[in-house]
Amino acid sequence: MMRRAIARKRDGDALDARVWRDIVASFLAGSIDDAQVAALLMAVTIRGLDDDETTALTSAFIDSGETLRAPDERTVDKHSSGGVADTASLVVVPLVAACGIPVAKLSGRALGHTGGTLDKLEALPGLRTDLDPEAFFAIVDRVGCAIAAQSARLVPADKRIYALRDRTSTVSAPGLIAASIVSKKIAGGARAIVYDVKCGNGAFVHDVPGARALARSLVDLTRAFGRRARAIVSDMNEPLGRAIGTGLELCEARDLLRGEHDDPRLLAIVMRLASAMLAAAAPSTFDASSARVSLEAALHGGHAYETFFAMLRAQGGSDRDLEMLAPHPTALAAVADRAGYVTGIETVGLGERARDLVATSGARAGIVVRARVGDRIAHGDVLAVVHGHDAATMVTEIARCFTIGDDAPQARSLVYDEIGDLSEGTFAATGTARASARSTLERK
Ligand code: URA
Ligand code: CA
Numbered sequence: 001m002m003r004r005a006i007a008r009k010r011d012g013d014a015l016d017a018r019v020w021r022d023i024v025a026s027f028l029a030g031s032i033d034d035a036q037v038a039a040l041l042m043a044v045t046i047r048g049l050d051d052d053e054t055t056a057l058t059s060a061f062i063d064s065g066e067t068l069r070a071p072d073e074r075t076v077d078k079h080s081s082g083g084v085a086d087t088a089s090l091v092v093v094p095l096v097a098a099c100g101i102p103v104a105k106l107s108g109r110a111l112g113h114t115g116g117t118l119d120k121l122e123a124l125p126g127l128r129t130d131l132d133p134e135a136f137f138a139i140v141d142r143v144g145c146a147i148a149a150q151s152a153r154l155v156p157a158d159k160r161i162y163a164l165r166d167r168t169s170t171v172s173a174p175g176l177i178a179a180s181i182v183s184k185k186i187a188g189g190a191r192a193i194v195y196d197v198k199c200g201n202g203a204f205v206h207d208v209p210g211a212r213a214l215a216r217s218l219v220d221l222t223r224a225f226g227r228r229a230r231a232i233v234s235d236m237n238e239p240l241g242r243a244i245g246t247g248l249e250l251c252e253a254r255d256l257l258r259g260e261h262d263d264p265r266l267l268a269i270v271m272r273l274a275s276a277m278l279a280a281a282a283p284s285t286f287d288a289s290s291a292r293v294s295l296e297a298a299l300h301g302g303h304a305y306e307t308f309f310a311m312l313r314a315q316g317g318s319d320r321d322l323e324m325l326a327p328h329p330t331a332l333a334a335v336a337d338r339a340g341y342v343t344g345i346e347t348v349g350l351g352e353r354a355r356d357l358v359a360t361s362g363a364r365a366g367i368v369v370r371a372r373v374g375d376r377i378a379h380g381d382v383l384a385v386v387h388g389h390d391a392a393t394m395v396t397e398i399a400r401c402f403t404i405g406d407d408a409p410q411a412r413s414l415v416y417d418e419i420g421d422l423s424e425g426t427f428a429a430t431g432t433a434r435a436s437a438r439s440t441l442e443r444k
Pocket of ligand 1: 181
């Protein structure tokens with residue numbers, strides 16, 4: 001079976017849903033080895049997957065493990081494709097919950113230079129993210145929201161195949177990325193899912209057309225499984241917020257929810273994502289303008305902050321520790337060695353250096369960005385503040401992540417696109433694989 005499937009994919013044919021299902025099940029059962037699956041993944045990376053194949057693979061992934069179902073029909077989840085200083089999840093989760101919509105968010109760890117929401121939460125002593133499904137949904141029910149680790153019992157096939165993709169340079173195939181992301185979100189049980197597809201030099205996808213295509217396929221695939229979906233395509237050519245580093249990002253989220261900090265880029269993305277989450281979760285209650293009104297009230301009235309506190313407390317964190325969380329006291333400024341305009345920021349470089357600072361000095365270390373692309377600066381102005389024992393050895397490299405030129409750069413959008421207007425209908429799916437994907441889920 002496997003040799004034929006590899007040969008057919010190599011020659012550009014599509015495999016049918018039953019074949020995908022057998023391959024995934026046999027691989028997990030140990031009856032097909034890594035070499036054959038690796039060859040198939042390479043053929044897929046070169047030839048691509050059509051929509052029906054992507055749906056079939058996603059369905060096979062979902063069926064490889066347990067699936068959850070959120071008790072409340074309006075429950076929403078959110079996924080970011082990964083970036084630097086992307087603190088949005090920590091803010092939108094309690095913000096949306098404070099508007100009355102349950103948020104059950106499953107999160108992952110840091111991948112490469114990008115931050116992981118779980119690592120940021122765990123900067124708070126005692127905070128637990130390894131919640132079993134009962135505890136997870138119980139907290140969502142009581143507090144309005146929870147953020148838990150993706151359990152190993154959900155989509156075990158993705159974990160095995162992702163490891164093989166990583167070893168064989170086949171991570172970047174769009175169909176494989178979509179199946180990997182969407183299977184985990186569907187298995188997590190939310191009824192509506194909002195994706196933030198990052199695009200730029202700090203993201204895994206660098207160009208707008210590529211990010212738009214991924215966003216489209218995430219939305220279509222999610223709808224094929226009977227869930228409501230939206231996606232935004234947003235800029236990652238510079239850090240999103242100002243803080244980079246696990247504990248520093250938790251501080252930034254806390255301060256933003258408390259109204260003590262309002263970085264306009266982070267706040268704009270937060271409002272965009274939160275609006276999309278409300279509209280996807282409860283389309284008959286929220287349109288763009290009523291979502292905005294509710295979100296502003298929850299943010300400025302303090303209810304979002306109270307919800308954030310309640311969630312952290314329910315997951316084992318303490319009020320006092322959250323209050324006390326502060327940047328590492330050893331701090332040095334990375335300064336501009338000339339006057340001009342900031343024309344570019346090496347986003348991956350900042351992400352990697354913040355990760356190194358946290359690794360050596362702990363959760364309170366990292367980088368706070370002061371200068372933005374387009375800012376006009378003088379010689380000696382602060383570009384970023386570096387926190388951690390080894391700040392002195394890092395400031396020069398960090399200053400070099402900022403390019404300074406004579407002319408102002410062209411302004412860039414923060415949000416390039418939004419995909420998945422709900423008037424398109426809940427099911428955009430057609431085809432036999434999609435029909436079988438739906439019937440699989442309906443059996444559960
Ligand atoms: N994130 C995932 O979970 N899977 C991918 O394949 C890529 C990013
Ligand atoms: Ca404000």
